[in-house]
Amino acid sequence: MPQVEIDLSPAENWFQSKGWKSFPFQRKTWNAYLSGKSGLLNAPTGSGKTYAIWLGAVLEALNDPKPAKGLQIIWVTPLRALAKDIQAAMQEVSNDLELGWNIALRTGDTTQAERQRQKKHMPEAMVTTPESIHILLAQKDAVKTFSSVKAVIVDEWHELIGGKRGVQMELALAYMRHLKDKPIKTWAISATIGNLEEAAKVLLGEQYETCETIRANVDKKIEIESILPDSVKTLPWAGHLGIHLLPRVVPILEQHTSTLMFTNVRSQTEIWYQKMMMQLPEYAGLVAMHHGSLDLGVRQWVEDRLHTGKLKCVVCTSSLDLGVDFRPVDMVIQVGGPKGIARFFQRAGRSGHRPGATSKVYFLPTHSLELIEAAVLKEAIDKKQFESRTPLTKCFDVLIQYLVTLAVGPGFYQEETYRQVKSSHAYQDLSLAEWQWCLEFITTGGSTLSAYDEYAKVEIESDGKYKVNNRRTAMRHRMSMGTIVSDPMVKVKYQTGGYIGTVEEIFIAGLKPGQTFWFAGRSLELIRVKDMTAQVKKSKKKTGPIPRWGGGKASFTSLLSHGLRRKLEDAANGIYEGPEMNAIKPLLEKHRELSALPLSNQLLIEQLRSDEGTHFFIYPLEGKYIHEVLAALCAYRISVSQPITFSIASNDYGFELLTDQEIEIEDFLELDLFSRENLLDDIYASINNTEMAKRKFRDIATIAGLIFQGYPGKGITNRHLQASSSMIFKVFEDYDPENLLMKQANEEVLSLQFEKSRLNESLERINQQEIVIKKLLKPSPLCFPIMVDRFRERYTSEKLSDQIEKMQIEFD
Template sequence: MNKNELFHIANNWFESQSWKPFPFQKQVWTAFLQGKNGLLNAPTGSGKTYALWIPIVLDYIKSNPDYKSQPKKGVLAIWVTPLRALSVEIKNSAERFVEEIGVPLTVGIRTGDTSQKERAAQNRSLPNLLITTPESLQLILASKAYDKKLSSLVSVVTDEWHELLGSKRGVQMELALSRIKSIAPKLRIWGISATIGNLDQAREVLLGPGSNAYKNSVLIKAKINKKITVKSIIPKKMEIFPWRGHLGLHLLEEVIPIINNSKTTLLFTNTRSQCEIWFQKILEKHPELAGEMAMHHGSINKETRIWVENAIRDATLKAVVCTSSLDLGVDFAPVETIIQIGGPKGVARFLQRAGRSGHQPGKESVIYFLPTHAMELIEASALQKAVESQKVEDRIPYLNSYDVLVQYLTTLAVSDGFYPEEIYEEVITTFCYQTLTSDQFGWILNFITLGSQSLHAYDEFQKVEIEVDGRFKINNKGVAMRHRLQIGTIVSDAVLTVKFLKGGYIGSIEEWFISKLKPGDVFTFAGRNLELFRVKNMLVLVKKSKQRSSIVPSWMGGRMSLSSEMSQLLREELYAVAELLNNSIESNLYRPDLLTKISTKTLSRELRSLLPVFKRQVKESMVPAHNQFLIETFKTREGYHNVFYPFEGRFVHEAMGSLLAYRISLLTPITFSIAFNDYGFELLSDQQLDMQQVLDNDLLSPQFLKSDLEKSLNATEMARRKFRDIAVIAGLVFTGYPNKLIKSKHLQSSSQLLFSVFKDYEPENLLLQQAYTETFEHQLEEGRLQIALDRISSQTIVWKACNKPTPFSFPIITDRLREKLSSEKLADRIKRMLSNLEKR
């Protein structure tokens, strides 16, 4: 069959569905049939699955004219997805096409949820299209004769590539593809990506820089103008002194009419704790929604999550409170409306969530922004402009992740073994390991065979044997089994199963939270108040409680930071406000009536609603312009407050606060407590700081950043904690068997012991060096900190000695109190503080 005949099959099928293929879909079909690799960039809900599954099938028809009578044996394509929840959707779409055009191709799923029986069948014969995750693909590489099973591959499609790119799971994919390229001569590699800034680099990482696959590749962008409407929910009474403690619940009644007027609404929260609280509070105040509302997050059991997803598809639910567990790919046609609770901290995440509504070609996406405190309306205004300009974040790929390479080589040694010369040539074609030297590779080979220089006396670290012909192989069945159990790069705290005393699985919760509770304590989980009975092995046994007050679980990594793009957009919004306020003051127009008239023409609705806050800020201090950096100082009964405003995100502020405190301590003996949020950071002391001395000594200079940062933050201690994850991925510590996991404190102590050994006796250890590199580059965001300090050094520093807290400083002060007080006491304390500020 020629191209026109093949396209005729696809076009006829589209017509039978009352659809019409988009130009980008036809472009992908053409490129694939020409033997090209590529990256497809298309918005959510635009038909990306059919853009790539259809040409795989058409190519098969072209190569097999008698395809209807001769079923294909062996795997034709592997479709990799970062989320197990997406696999069912992809399977349904793929089966629908082949069944309706009469092509006898089989479709199967292999993830952590796949039964043992089905896995055994797949080991004997893989389906024609295998839908899997990065971890399960590595498990295939750990199976005997994997090269024969995969030699028939025509394509590997990596879905949601932007989600994998800036993570070690992306590195896993780079390594897997480098191996599959060598064993499948007809292979075409494709990635699918929605919201991402660095598309060209994303294609280079997927295919390998300078590789033949990259040279024979295309980047296809879907020119679909997806209409996204952003509506901010603005409080009727504006907080002059904003604070973050109420999670936006004071706007709960504004949400109910939106839910009632939509077929289905998804309410996105940033954390699982927030998800639990909102679900409970809505039902508490509106019990009529019981049965029509559900909750969805990653710790709820699989059966409940699947039930919720199906109920959304069937339009039997009016509302679902969820987290990022529903961010990606799943097609929920009935969803009309999205509500984002609190700042999403990134443009890409916001667009991704907006795309959950109107998840069909040509449909409008509607997203409401609900601020959890007044200052977040600045983020809402910035997001409006980001949506118009489609300015989204880059995803920064990892470099030299030695722990993932150690795991990968051990995986190959578990299956049929490997020859180092052959694998080294493959590995250095990847983006992550393009600078890997033969000496570094030699160190890693030494590490997996002898346990490195300082561990060679211990047999448990000597996993891989070198056979007579030079093949590196694992022959010990126990070592092989433990490795297979630990394949993956997602390292989290030990997770415990939550069950009712009388039976019934509820979900999973992190050990560090449960370890703080004692029997009889009541906590909220999966929408219920549960009383802890006891913790037995890896089981948390609970019973229902009628007690109204309870502890809400928090999960590690609950706090997110503003992305660099969001930070820049937020600063631009503030600069616009500063310019308006400064001009109005200079023109003697600083009268509320005239200022409001001017602002109506120049400021967004969100910023206009914040004018009372900005006016009070100007009265007490100022709103900094683009060429200014603001510092505020004031005294309260707590001590002397020194507040700095880089507007660069909480992670950068944490590092900058520690850096500045360290530099000040070199000038004068003084102790600080540090608090920070996405807008700024505070140094609080019981003695007055000579701010003029800080300015005269240029303590915010970007010079000597790395060495000062190391000293200020106890970088060794941070690297020690980071090393735990690296040790788990590299297989230095074993996390345990199913239902018998090793407690996180034991993992931590084991990895800390190894860290100390390497630090004292083997400082050149690559895994040790990696721990320090990741601490600075990923945890402390050293690059962003450098850029922020460079920007501050070019600005005029304005120091305002204030009489009392300002609207900008108030959220930072109340965040610090949160660490000391319970939520009830905190609310009472803040009410008193607000009352005093209003009186003054």
């Protein structure tokens, strides 16, 4: 039956009313949507991606003679801050075109009263998160809620596909597709993804044949400029620039309406805000900060003032780096290397976030070597090169949580649910034996936990339906849903009332009552800790520790590493292109004088003797995570040949092995340190894999519902959680070594923590490289920052500064 051609003029006229003109990719997307296709839209940030999909849905609804009943469209976003903007844009189109739809918001910030209103009368469209969809799946009326859905749009798909939230999304889509005979439309939006075809296959599962991948040929202009230091002739180390470049930041703030200053971690955001307030008191009230541990009210206040152009600068983390449309923002500053090209591109797009506008971004290095990273970023973005995202498969913890979710909600029958689950990309290879294991696990706790009633969560009713009938079990499950696992958080509140935010329990545990710390831009004195709540009062002290959060740490992506090796090879050949490489030329030339600049087919190894002993510095240029594994692997393989102990340090450029023995590196190269033979056995022996698997297992056990993290306001301590997960791990290890959650923990250590596939590629490359050995008389510019990172663990800030100053004098 031929498709009825739908008039696009309402969308075109709406664009004209706004003074815009639709792009070819938007019209192509509208037609694809209206012809019943699913797909993936790849378009740069700020080019009108939202309207490309949403107006297709609106046009379809306008031409449907039947009035919409129930939930029609689900728009999924990975960020709560992004949800508010998207909902407002969608509602505006609906109102202007007189569609009469209610576009609702449903995230973790939605009030209970609003959720109840939605339950009584579902909106026609909902902007939500993967976690909130699963909470709706845990409702008794989930079938009714989702059976009317015609389309699901997943925004910023690249942010979900490489993690367990992406797997959550795959399962939710598989559930909705099997509710009705007519297939629902599924669309994803992404600005930065290297493996588009694979991303589409993951999204659509068995429906991939209907996919249309649309690439927007829109040239998004991005101006990138680096804030260059006066001199880079001295030895670099992480953090030696950064704040010292604040005077260079002030003119940038003055010349622009509103600036977003991105840092990589929350603690860095706190530090920059604190220093700005101390050195720029005239900016009080014009500068704010934004990160995920601050009170929701504070974050919303910041977002509202950004929208209205009342803030000169916001220091923030990734909490604001996706899709959020702050029109007054006309400048972005990236503090420190973002460790990935896609992330930098996303952040740059926060300025000039509209079609045809130019995005402007400054790169502020925290140490000199990051200027090479800046040069690589500029070149990669110019060539439109972005990282691929590797999808996860067979996450048994997510599957177990999902099955209990269905059992808490409408219940499920195993045969049809097995078909649903198998239709997703993540579980397409799930065997029947593995499926049966999961069912046994949720109904009995498995072979090792069957004696404990609390693990037998799901009952099998007389008709074969799997159902949770215990109200306490259902309540605890709803409170524990999600795949983002963090260390236990302590709420920070004023003694007189007033919520400030959350910090990790391990930080508060290190403070005594009466001590001062800085948080949310304030100096706070700890009064007491009770029921996972830290009561504080304002302090006038100017100094104090700043909380550090476990999340947010990153390492070079393989694409960035490749660019870095190429830039160093250019420098080795005397080629310095661009202001960043010319700025760092004196430092690299000094390194060449003391050591060597490696070509891409060379592996540089430096040896240095000091009062500490013998240092070996090895530079694979593969990123910190790979270097941590390689360092432990080399240390182990050397120690097998003779009794020897090493201290290990690493950064994104290379790693250090330090021993108190007088030895020569040549004595050990013949051991074939980088061989892939017996690789896994040697990795397990070199790194305490059992301990790392235990830590990974705690996250898996939490997602799978083996560990309950506590009721609101009555959280469970980190020590208790660790003890619980360690006890279960030990039981599985001793009595059920084939346990699928145990196997998953070991696999995740290899694939996620050790980046197994990339590690193999690195070793293959190293084995083809020529080894260049240089014996140093004093530290080189490349090895110095690695040494400083090792000193950080031993010295206070003052002593570290003294040690660095001493080494600088020796260097000069």
